[in-house]
Amino acid sequence: MLVGVLTVALSAVMLIAVGVSSGDYEPMPGRWLLATNFWLWLALLAWSAWALGLLHREHIWGQIPYPRRFALGVALTAGIAVVNFAYSQIYQPFALPVSVSASAESGAPRLAPDRRTVFVPLSVTVRNRGSVPVHVLGTVYQVSGRLGSYTPDAGRPDRLTELLTGRSQLLRDTTVRGYELVGAGQLDSLRPGDRLEAGAETTEVRLVQVPVRAAYDALVASSQVTVLRGDRATIYGSYPVRPSVRSTGAPAWVAEPGVAYLKYHAAISQASHLLGVTREQKYVTLWWVLGSPRGRSPWPYLAATVASAHEEDLGGIPAYEQKVSSSYGLTTATSGTVEASRAALTPAP
Numbered sequence: 001m002l003v004g005v006l007t008v009a010l011s012a013v014m015l016i017a018v019g020v021s022s023g024d025y026e027p028m029p030g031r032w033l034l035a036t037n038f039w040l041w042l043a044l045l046a047w048s049a050w051a052l053g054l055l056h057r058e059h060i061w062g063q064i065p066y067p068r069r070f071a072l073g074v075a076l077t078a079g080i081a082v083v084n085f086a087y088s089q090i091y092q093p094f095a096l097p098v099s100v101s102a103s104a105e106s107g108a109p110r111l112a113p114d115r116r117t118v119f120v121p122l123s124v125t126v127r128n129r130g131s132v133p134v135h136v137l138g139t140v141y142q143v144s145g146r147l148g149s150y151t152p153d154a155g156r157p158d159r160l161t162e163l164l165t166g167r168s169q170l171l172r173d174t175t176v177r178g179y180e181l182v183g184a185g186q187l188d189s190l191r192p193g194d195r196l197e198a199g200a201e202t203t204e205v206r207l208v209q210v211p212v213r214a215a216y217d218a219l220v221a222s223s224q225v226t227v228l229r230g231d232r233a234t235i236y237g238s239y240p241v242r243p244s245v246r247s248t249g250a251p252a253w254v255a256e257p258g259v260a261y262l263k264y265h266a267a268i269s270q271a272s273h274l275l276g277v278t279r280e281q282k283y284v285t286l287w288w289v290l291g292s293p294r295g296r297s298p299w300p301y302l303a304a305t306v307a308s309a310h311e312e313d314l315g316g317i318p319a320y321e322q323k324v325s326s327s328y329g330l331t332t333a334t335s336g337t338v339e340a341s342r343a344a345l346t347p348a349p
Contacts, residue, residue: 009048098329099130100196104141104223106340112209119207122183124223126190126333127201133230134329136194137239137286138264141223142184142299143208145216146339179220179298181291183208192264192286193239195230221338226286226302229329233268233306235284253316254303255289262288268306268328280308284330285315306330 107121124141128134186192189202196202210219228235250261264286286304291297305315306324314320324330 009045009052012042012045012048096131098132098134098227098229098331099128100134100225100227100331100333101127101129102139102223102225102333102335103127104221104335104338106143106219106221106338107205111212115212117209117211120210120219122206122208122221123203124187124206124335125201125203126187126196126223126225128196128198128227131198132329133195133197134227134331135230135233135235136190136192136196137226137228137284137304138192138288138302139187139190139223139225140184140288140300140302141187141206141221142291143182143210143219143221144179144299145182145210145214146218146220147178147180147215148217180216181299182210182219184290184300186288190225193235193266196227217341219340220299221340222299223335224302224332226304226330226332228268228284228306229331232328233270233282233284236267236269239264239266250287250289251313251316253313254287256292259292260290264288282306282308282328284328285312302332304330304332 103125105123105125107123110119110121112119120143122141122143124139126136126139183206185206187202187204189204190196210216250259250263255261266284268282268284270282284304284306286302289297289301289303291299291301303315305312305321306328307314315324
């Protein structure tokens with residue numbers, strides 16, 4: 001009888017502790033009522049406390065033949081459970097982090113038969129450099145034309161304001177008026193929901209068509225991939241796409257109103273049954289955003305989060321993003337921008 005009551009008590013304490021560490025049992029209005037099985041664990045803890053009180057009044061402790069061995073066995077069992085949980089949930093993610101890279105490289109241009117456009121090959125590579133598999137949530141590549149003009153006015157005092165407006169480059173004799181999207185898309189060989197094993201890589205070459213008489217002084221290319229750690233969560237069933245061009249719908253941290261995006265959304269299962277019964281049902285959501293000249297980025301980009309139902313707004317909070325990254329290995333790798341002058345990409349007639 002005593003063994004059963006202690007088992008229930010220790011199990012309830014551990015389940016509540018795991019839920020609290022995950023953040024699902026935070027003391028927020030209405031949050032505890034929604035937490036998965038929280039009241040069940042609390043009821044079991046209260047029942048075990050009541051049962052231990054009854055057993056104590058019956059002097060059950062004096063009836064144990066080997067009390068020290070009994071206490072040692074209970075402590076050893078609890079210690080093994082704690083060590084196993086710490087190894088799988090703390091040490092492994094730290095020792096085997098997610099390491100994914102994306103790269104983009106432009107190749108030699110080819111003049112189209114009509115001599116009005118130029119085909120620019122763009123090679124995009126995604127590599128899983130880590131030791132754990134990952135679920136691919138989304139990929140994006142883009143090629144944009146830079147609208148720049150030569151303006152020899154070195155020393156103009158307001159040049160530094162270009163850095164204050166969000167531009168990362170200060171050009172002495174060039175005025176950049178903006179960017180125009182030439183081509184963008186996703187990788188066919190690595191679709192949303194696909195699994196990329198440890199050490200694997202995939203490469204695609206896409207042809208982007210650029211008008212010969214376009215007013216670009218340079219082309220800018222980049223790529224991105226967003227992944228979820230494969231040993232921390234599994235995507236349930238299909239990973240459907242929900243296209244939307246509404247002026248509202250995406251959280252403010254994802255895109256400003258009026259920007260078109262594709263939304264991928266699916267439920268996930270936890271890495272263990274223990275986490276499954278102590279955490280709320282989580283959903284992974286990825287937005288493939290077209291981009292906006294006046295918004296977060298002038299070209300397409302990815303935004304993703306893992307959250308409970310109707311809590312996607314939390315994704316814009318840095319502390320929450322860090323928590324999701326450590327819990328589920330949610331990672332976005334960016335190739336950085338590759339620039340090429342228009343002259344270098346225009347073949348000789």
